[in-house]
Amino acid sequence: MVGSQTCSACRGRKVKCDGAVPVCGPCSKARRPVECEYTSAATSPPGPKGEYLKKGAACVPCRRKKKKCDARRPFCTTCEVAGKERDCTYDENVERTLTDALILRTHELEQRLVAYENEITALRGQAQSSHLAQAISHVQQPVASSSRLPDVHAIPSVAHDGFMYNIPQALNALFNHISTPSPTMDVHSISTPAIPQGLEEFRAVFAEHTRQCGCTLSSAKLQAILAGDLSGMVVHPSFTYMAQLLGCLLWQVQRHIFIFPHVEFEQLQLLWVALEDVDPTTEIQIRYLLAIYFLLKKQMEDGEEQLKMAVRVALHHKLRFPVSPEDFDPLSMHEASPAQVELISTLSHLMYLDRCSALVFSVAERLDSSYDEGFKAVSIIYPYLAKTNVVYLRARSLLLLVRTRRLADAWAKLAAAAHQGVFSPGRPAWFEHYWPLLDEVSAHAAIIEAEMLKATFYGDRAHGVALKFSLVVALASKAELHWLVHRDHPESMQRSLDVVMEVVGITRSFKDNDFILLDPLLGLCWSMIAKIVVHVAKRPALAAGVSWNAALETIDMSARKLGYEMPFMEDSLKVISDVLRVVEVADATR
Numbered sequence: 001m002v003g004s005q006t007c008s009a010c011r012g013r014k015v016k017c018d019g020a021v022p023v024c025g026p027c028s029k030a031r032r033p034v035e036c037e038y039t040s041a042a043t044s045p046p047g048p049k050g051e052y053l054k055k056g057a058a059c060v061p062c063r064r065k066k067k068k069c070d071a072r073r074p075f076c077t078t079c080e081v082a083g084k085e086r087d088c089t090y091d092e093n094v095e096r097t098l099t100d101a102l103i104l105r106t107h108e109l110e111q112r113l114v115a116y117e118n119e120i121t122a123l124r125g126q127a128q129s130s131h132l133a134q135a136i137s138h139v140q141q142p143v144a145s146s147s148r149l150p151d152v153h154a155i156p157s158v159a160h161d162g163f164m165y166n167i168p169q170a171l172n173a174l175f176n177h178i179s180t181p182s183p184t185m186d187v188h189s190i191s192t193p194a195i196p197q198g199l200e201e202f203r204a205v206f207a208e209h210t211r212q213c214g215c216t217l218s219s220a221k222l223q224a225i226l227a228g229d230l231s232g233m234v235v236h237p238s239f240t241y242m243a244q245l246l247g248c249l250l251w252q253v254q255r256h257i258f259i260f261p262h263v264e265f266e267q268l269q270l271l272w273v274a275l276e277d278v279d280p281t282t283e284i285q286i287r288y289l290l291a292i293y294f295l296l297k298k299q300m301e302d303g304e305e306q307l308k309m310a311v312r313v314a315l316h317h318k319l320r321f322p323v324s325p326e327d328f329d330p331l332s333m334h335e336a337s338p339a340q341v342e343l344i345s346t347l348s349h350l351m352y353l354d355r356c357s358a359l360v361f362s363v364a365e366r367l368d369s370s371y372d373e374g375f376k377a378v379s380i381i382y383p384y385l386a387k388t389n390v391v392y393l394r395a396r397s398l399l400l401l402v403r404t405r406r407l408a409d410a411w412a413k414l415a416a417a418a419h420q421g422v423f424s425p426g427r428p429a430w431f432e433h434y435w436p437l438l439d440e441v442s443a444h445a446a447i448i449e450a451e452m453l454k455a456t457f458y459g460d461r462a463h464g465v466a467l468k469f470s471l472v473v474a475l476a477s478k479a480e481l482h483w484l485v486h487r488d489h490p491e492s493m494q495r496s497l498d499v500v501m502e503v504v505g506i507t508r509s510f511k512d513n514d515f516i517l518l519d520p521l522l523g524l525c526w527s528m529i530a531k532i533v534v535h536v537a538k539r540p541a542l543a544a545g546v547s548w549n550a551a552l553e554t555i556d557m558s559a560r561k562l563g564y565e566m567p568f569m570e571d572s573l574k575v576i577s578d579v580l581r582v583v584e585v586a587d588a589t590r
Contacts, residue, residue, distance in 0.1 A: 009034045013081060014068065031083035059088045199263075202247035203228065203240070209250065211390045212466045212517045213292055214349030215285055218338040236282045238274035241267050246293050253296060253516045280317040284310045284346050288353055296516070307353055311366045314350060321347055321374030323381050336382045344378055345391040351375060352395040355402055356521050375399070387447050390466045397448070397473040398521065400441050404477040407433060411484050438481050445474040465514045468506050469522060475503050476525035483532050496532060503529050504551045507558045515562045522562060526555045 007024050010017035018025045019038075027036040059076050061084065062069035069076045075088035203226050210217060217225075217235075224234040225243045245267040252258045275286060287310035294303035313319075322340045336344070351371055358365045375395070379386035386392055407430075414426055452467035479499040486493035507526070510518075530552060537548050556577065 005038050007036045008039050009036055013078070030081075032081070034081075056091070059090050061087050061089075199228065199244045199248075200226075202251055202263075203243045204247070205250045205254075206243035206247035208462050209517055211463060213246070213289055214345065214352070214391050215289070216341055216345035216389060216391055218342070236274070236278055238271055238278055238282065238286050241271040241274055242286050242289050245271060246289055249293060249296055250516065254513050280313055280319060281343055281346050283313050284319070284350060287313065288350060291353065304357075307357065308366070310350055311354060314347065314367070319343070319347060320370070321378055323374050323377040336385050340382075341385060341389070344382070344385065345389060347371065348375065348378075348389075348392045348395040352391075352398050355395075355398055356519065359398075359402060359405075360520055360524060372399070388451060390451070390463060390470065393444075393448055393451070394466065394470040394473075396444060397470045397477075400437070400444060401473055401477045401521075401525070403437055404441070404480050407437060408480060408484060434481070434484075438478075441474060441477045441481060445471060445478055448474055465510070465517070468509065469518055472503055472506055472522060473525055475499050475506075476528050479503065479532060480528055497536060500529050500532055501551065504554050508554050510558060512561065515558075518562055520562075523559055526559050530555060 005019045006017040007019075007027060009027050009030075010024060013026075015026050020028075021038075023036045027034045056063075057071045058069035059071065059079065061067075062076060062078055067078050069078055071090075073090075075085040079085055079088035206213075207222055207226055210222070217239075221235040221239070225240055228240055228244075229235060230237045230240055245264055248260050248263050248267065252260060271286070271290075275283060278286070287306045291303040291306040291310070294300070294306065322336075322343060351367055354365055354367050357363060378392065379396075386396075410430060414430060417426070448467055448471045452464055452471055455464040455467055479496045482492045482496035482499065484492075486496060503525075533548050533552055
């Protein structure tokens, strides 16, 4: 007879009972004799409840089968009833909590780090004076740079190629000789970055971002820099030191780890010595590269001083754009020699930094108007360079933005002085500047877009990012110009909104690592776009069908990422945040 009752043995083991009489199925199959009695659950005395077990205290078989375990030693009750005493084992390591394991691991790593720091400090103190003197002598008698580290498994007691190489080597020893984590730490393994074995990787990082940093070097010079050439036969030694300095910083910023301060220190000292004998064009490039370096280091006064020195070098040596008749061949106006390309790029980026600092920091421009005239002449004499050189395109985007803001200020003054509409006195003269500038900005944006599509299509990401930045600046000018007459011209207003969405789309395509070599100028452009959006959000007829809140969130998030990498983003972030709050309120009321 089979019933719905459960015997006491099955109830105690929490096993499904078939209710067979006199012995149920589970009890009949037990390896050991079991007393199979049927009693009601109410009359059976409750078993004593012990203390709650700690997590992981159960035996291995019970934990694997997810059965109740009392953790009794040498074998638990469940395993004893099942006749599996031999399989009842306990994993002592599991009883340790994750916090205890992390504390122990942290303590172990701290002890190792202190040991390595003491070793490095001792090595640096022994070798710093002698090896720095030897390194400086290399500048006086240039030789090829040998920056590859010997493949060893321990920290050497004597540095052979200069004391700075002990730093990455010691860190390699630190990260490569960490012992295997305990079983409880396997699922929380620590991921460590690959530490470069020499300076080659730093130079490669610099070479990848040369155009973003404002340098257009010939392939021969780039190859010499990548090889670490200090002979001065192809490229000046200061470029090699600058590549190792800036590349080291970029390598660390990209990975958000800063472990090579002494490498930066040594390269900077060598660079100061190398700058004592350098040609003007190279010195200008090195100076504004140093300005970028100090900008990334948040050392603004040092960066400003380097920019001033670069301007002084250009003015002292009377460097000008090569647009005079003796500088080019009229029969091959579209061609420019490598030296001319480098000079044009150098002066273009110097103008960019000078005008950008004047625009963002509200300081006086240092380069006079003759540089603006020479810059414009480049597009006439070297049309191919003017359409393909990213340094020139970026500088032109900025100059067009400056002209746009000046025209917007003039429009605001006219609007405040008169209320007779578009054709009030004084406005016809304003429109004589407006239409040519709008044509110029539109054509410039189209050129950049074509070059950007080529760069991204062929996988040149660094070049593509630099062109995207230039395109955002140009489109910000275009959107602002269309918006100036939006009250009197609906077509211009719609075109302005279309351009705003283009800017949002490009902004969304930036990756996190792209922001380290962008510019605070981008924050100014985003704030211009945000001011247009806030007017649209307040007008339900215009806001219908478009998620302006999502567009602003994209700009706000990108601006915050840029603010994390770059200083002087506070004003732009405040403008964008205020606009975002206004748009959120407008969306909530609809």
